[in-house]
Amino acid sequence: MGKRKQSSSNMQNEKFITECDLAYAVCKIGGRWKLLILGKLEGGKLRYSELRSQIGEVTERMLTLQLRELEKEGLVKRTVYAEVPPRVDYELTDIARELIPAWRILEAWGAKHRLLAQHESEIKEPETSLQ
Amino acid sequence: MGKRKQSSSNMQNEKFITECDLAYAVCKIGGRWKLLILGKLEGGKLRYSELRSQIGEVTERMLTLQLRELEKEGLVKRTVYAEVPPRVDYELTDIARELIPAWRILEAWGAKHRLLAQHESEIKEPETSLQ
DNA sequence: CCCATTACTTACATTTTTGTGCGTACCGCA
DNA sequence: TGCGGTACGCACAAAAATGTAAGTAATGGG
Numbered sequence: 001m002g003k004r005k006q007s008s009s010n011m012q013n014e015k016f017i018t019e020c021d022l023a024y025a026v027c028k029i030g031g032r033w034k035l036l037i038l039g040k041l042e043g044g045k046l047r048y049s050e051l052r053s054q055i056g057e058v059t060e061r062m063l064t065l066q067l068r069e070l071e072k073e074g075l076v077k078r079t080v081y082a083e084v085p086p087r088v089d090y091e092l093t094d095i096a097r098e099l100i101p102a103w104r105i106l107e108a109w110g111a112k113h114r115l116l117a118q119h120e121s122e123i124k125e126p127e128t129s130l131q
Numbered sequence: 132m133g134k135r136k137q138s139s140s141n142m143q144n145e146k147f148i149t150e151c152d153l154a155y156a157v158c159k160i161g162g163r164w165k166l167l168i169l170g171k172l173e174g175g176k177l178r179y180s181e182l183r184s185q186i187g188e189v190t191e192r193m194l195t196l197q198l199r200e201l202e203k204e205g206l207v208k209r210t211v212y213a214e215v216p217p218r219v220d221y222e223l224t225d226i227a228r229e230l231i232p233a234w235r236i237l238e239a240w241g242a243k244h245r246l247l248a249q250h251e252s253e254i255k256e257p258e259t260s261l262q
Numbered sequence: 263c264c265c266a267t268t269a270c271t272t273a274c275a276t277t278t279t280t281g282t283g284c285g286t287a288c289c290g291c292a
Numbered sequence: 293t294g295c296g297g298t299a300c301g302c303a304c305a306a307a308a309a310t311g312t313a314a315g316t317a318a319t320g321g322g
Contacts, residue, residue: 008310009311009312013310013311047298047299048298048300049298060300060301061300061301061302063300064299064301084298085296085297085298085299086297086298086299086300088299088300
């Protein structure tokens with residue numbers, strides 16, 4: 001999340017991979033906390049502190065980093081009010097909203113297959129099988 | 132990609148985050164080479180060596196790791212033939228195919244916004260502006 | 263016996279991402 | 293003058309992902 005080495009193989013490969021439109025898109029939403037943030041913002045504008053408390057586990061540093069990236073990528077809009085104490089709020093851009101249909105599908109898929117996966121693991125691993 | 136520390140904050144956070152169905156789903160396809168692999172397999176079965184040569188930049192190690200994960204996640208099916216030299220092929224599972232509609236949307240989004248992003252950067256950075 | 267082929271392993275190095283803890287500016291209020 | 297609240301920034305550390313270079317097994321063919 002800090003600057004990256006432009007010349008590393010890693011970076012070159014990323015460029016190569018994101019020539020695929022699909023990989024490019026997933027890349028934009030692939031950060032650890034990004035989807036959670038975007039999800040919270042679907043309901044409307046939120047301030048930094050609201051996001052922080054709604055997400056709970058996220059640290060301020062991570063929240064800031066992810067918001068900055070989302071902003072750069074054009075998925076969220078950041079608005080700063082010249083007040084003290086400071087007030088900043090974040091909202092989805094139209095570009096982000098275009099992704100919502102895809103989110104819905106992925107969400108449904110996730111819900112379905114997570115349940116299946118849990119079920120399977122229950123079958124495979126009977127709780128502390130004696131003998 | 133090696134084993135992960137079950138107790139790390141990182142791991143705990145991942146568990147927390149993937150309680151969100153959407154994040155869970157994206158997590159499954161989020162590896163570096165996964166989407167490229169899945170994309171190639173959309174056209175049908177391919178053997179290991181075919182994938183390797185079609186993707187080009189990927190190393191054998193990475194290809195193997197990503198395929199193993201996709202297999203664990205139930206997105207690809209691996210078939211080994213008892214021959215020498217060995218022959219192994221990979222194909223999408225039904226679970227993976229359920230994701231295709233979402234891929235199409237993301238792909239279209241990626242194509243559209245990548246072009247826009249390129250266009251913007253051309254405006255902002257006139258090619259080696261003299262004076 | 264030596265070689266080529268395929269689909270991997272393994273050990274190791276590098277790069278990137280994520281997390282921790284603490285510090286900052288601003289101003290109004292007590 | 294000291295304190296509290298907001299939205300960060302920074303240095304550092306840990307963990308995870310990715311990349312590099314080499315090696316392996318099995319076996320049919322020369």
